[in-house]
Amino acid sequence: MERLGKNRGIADLESPADSRKSLYSSFVWTDYKAQLQRRVKAEDLPKYFHLTESEKIGIQETIRLNVGTTPYYLSLSDPEDPNCPIRKMIVPRREESFFSPEETLDPLHEEDLSPVKGLTHMYPDRVLLFSNHECSVYCRHCMRGRKVSDSTERMETADLELCFDYIRNHPEISDVVISGGDPLNLSDSKIDWILENLEKISHVKICRLGTRNPVTLPMRITTDLCKIVESHNTDRLSIFCNTQFNHEKECTSEAKEAILKLLKAGVSVGNQCVILKGINDDEETMLRLHRKLLELRIRAYYMYDPELIPGSRGFRTPLAKGIQIIEYMRGKVAGMGIPQFVNDLPGGGGKVSLGPNWYLGFHKPSRNHVFRSAVRGTYHLSPEPVGSEYEEFYPEISEETWSKLLQNSYSAFKGLGPLGESGK
Structure with a gap:
């Protein structure tokens, strides 16, 4: 019993980096079945990460699904940095222990829309x-x-x-x-x-x-x-x-x-x-x-x-x-x-x-649509086709806004130069 205790103490002192090396070298890395057989579970996480208090609480008190990661995906994470994006997707944190008022098990009501199981x-x-x-x-x-x-x-x-x-x-x-x-x-x-x-x-x-x-x-x-x-x-x-x-x-x-x-x-x-x-x-x-x-x-x-x-x-x-x-x-x-x-x-x-609102609206008197450029932030005009029956469909732009934009807008007859200068 004494010798087992000493061995356990040595293992506890092994760094996350060393534990990872031992794990990665213990099987054929490209064998997907071996990857699944050696998935890291909640109780294994302290071997492969220097855990924060928030993570320790999350592991113990999570109300979410089980913990599990392949050694491959574990290898993409940082054992020292709690802000590592991969680590955050593997290791529960304290926030996982709270069932907030706005949350529900099935927010999309998928179960209500299931005529048969699955x-x-x-x-x-x-x-x-x-x-x-x-x-x-x-x-x-x-x-x-x-x-x-x-x-x-x-x-x-x-x-x-x-x-x-x-x-x-x-x-x-x-x-x-x-x-x-x-x-x-x-x-x-x-x-x-x-x-x-x-x-x-x-x-x-x-x-x-x-x-x-x-x-x-x-x-x-x-x-x-x-x-x-x-x-x-x-x-x-x-x-x-x-x-x-x-x-x-x-x-x-x-x-x-x-x-x-x-x-x-x-x-x-x-x-x-x-x-x-x-x-x-x-x-x-x-x-x-x-x-x-x-x-x-x-x-x-x-x-x-x-x-x-x-x-x-x-x-x-x-x-x-x-x-x-x-x-x-x-x-x-x-x-x-x-x-x-x-x-x-x-x-x-x-x-x-x-998405962003690239479309500002329709100026009915001139029959022009007004857009904001995603690339340059400039304003651009595009006419509604002659004979269109959809003019009442569009949100109207006010005369005040139209007056402000008109002088600095671009159209099929006035374009932007390669460096943002207006064309002639």
């Missing part, structure tokens, strides 16, 4: 299939914390068959989003079976895989998996992938290799980031992320406003932040690198997009 039918033509309750990393901001990492939410084969029956009996459904959890944490054979069932339903034309594994476990995107996906990516079923990179530190060479494999399998990849307080809620950070994503050949899709889920107050940002970020990005990166800023409306209202 299937949400919010939009007429599409459904979300909850295929799996497990993820490679349990992100602290996860909007489905009520289900993810909870074994009682496991989707058995019989549950999935009921979902397929519902889809077969509703011919208006043409688009199926496979989410979870992470569908790519299922076995190759189960993924093959799910895609085969969807491909056989004649009115299902589109399948979208919602997975974070290119970010948290890129070695899961194996050649065998891509062959399975490609075999179902046919003229009967078009398969897309949406992933979630939230910070440029996640844009690694391993991630790029995974994305290239998916692209070679004919799968277009889009990114759905979440704007998160203290992680990516400033203009330059989000711009750098989306420039990196284009280098990885990923197109921007959505930037989500965080959901009102329990213990999430530490992640949520003012709505204006998202609008400011989109305004800042416009003109600094190609349009395919600028996401739509969306709010998934509480109560099951679906997504709405939000």
Whole structure:
């Protein structure tokens, strides 16, 4: 017993850096199954981080989902810096122990919109299939914390068959989003079976895989998996992938290799980031992320406003932040690198997009629309077509505002020079 105690004391003195080296060298790094088998859990975090008091409280008292991260994703985090963006997505903090008055387990009312277990039918033509309750990393901001990492939410084969029956009996459904959890944490054979069932339903034309594994476990995107996906990516079923990179530190060479494999399998990849307080809620950070994503050949899709889920107050940002970020990005990166800023409306209202107000209004006497340039901040006029029946549709700009802008505005007959000088 004495010798065991001494050994325990030596281990306790091992630094987070040394503990990480021991972990990383204990298995074949590129083996995704070994990565999953060696996931770091809550009780392991003190070995790999110098924890703050806030983190210690968060680990002990979190009201959110379980803690878990792959060694790969752990390697992207900083053991010493509590402000490391990756660390904040791995390690709970004190804010996770509070159930704030504005929060609820299911703010989108997905359960109320589930005709059968594991299937949400919010939009007429599409459904979300909850295929799996497990993820490679349990992100602290996860909007489905009520289900993810909870074994009682496991989707058995019989549950999935009921979902397929519902889809077969509703011919208006043409688009199926496979989410979870992470569908790519299922076995190759189960993924093959799910895609085969969807491909056989004649009115299902589109399948979208919602997975974070290119970010948290890129070695899961194996050649065998891509062959399975490609075999179902046919003229009967078009398969897309949406992933979630939230910070440029996640844009690694391993991630790029995974994305290239998916692209070679004919799968277009889009990114759905979440704007998160203290992680990516400033203009330059989000711009750098989306420039990196284009280098990885990923197109921007959505930037989500965080959901009102329990213990999430530490992640949520003012709505204006998202609008400011989109305004800042416009003109600094190609349009395919600028996401739509969306709010998934509480109560099951679906997504709405939000953005800067580039359109000032319509001047009825001159029949001109007035716009503000995203690139230069200047004002520009564009006429309504002759014979238009929509003139009453537009918000009118006042004569006072029109008079102020007219002398300093630009049109098809007066342009800007390359350095901002007005053209002749």
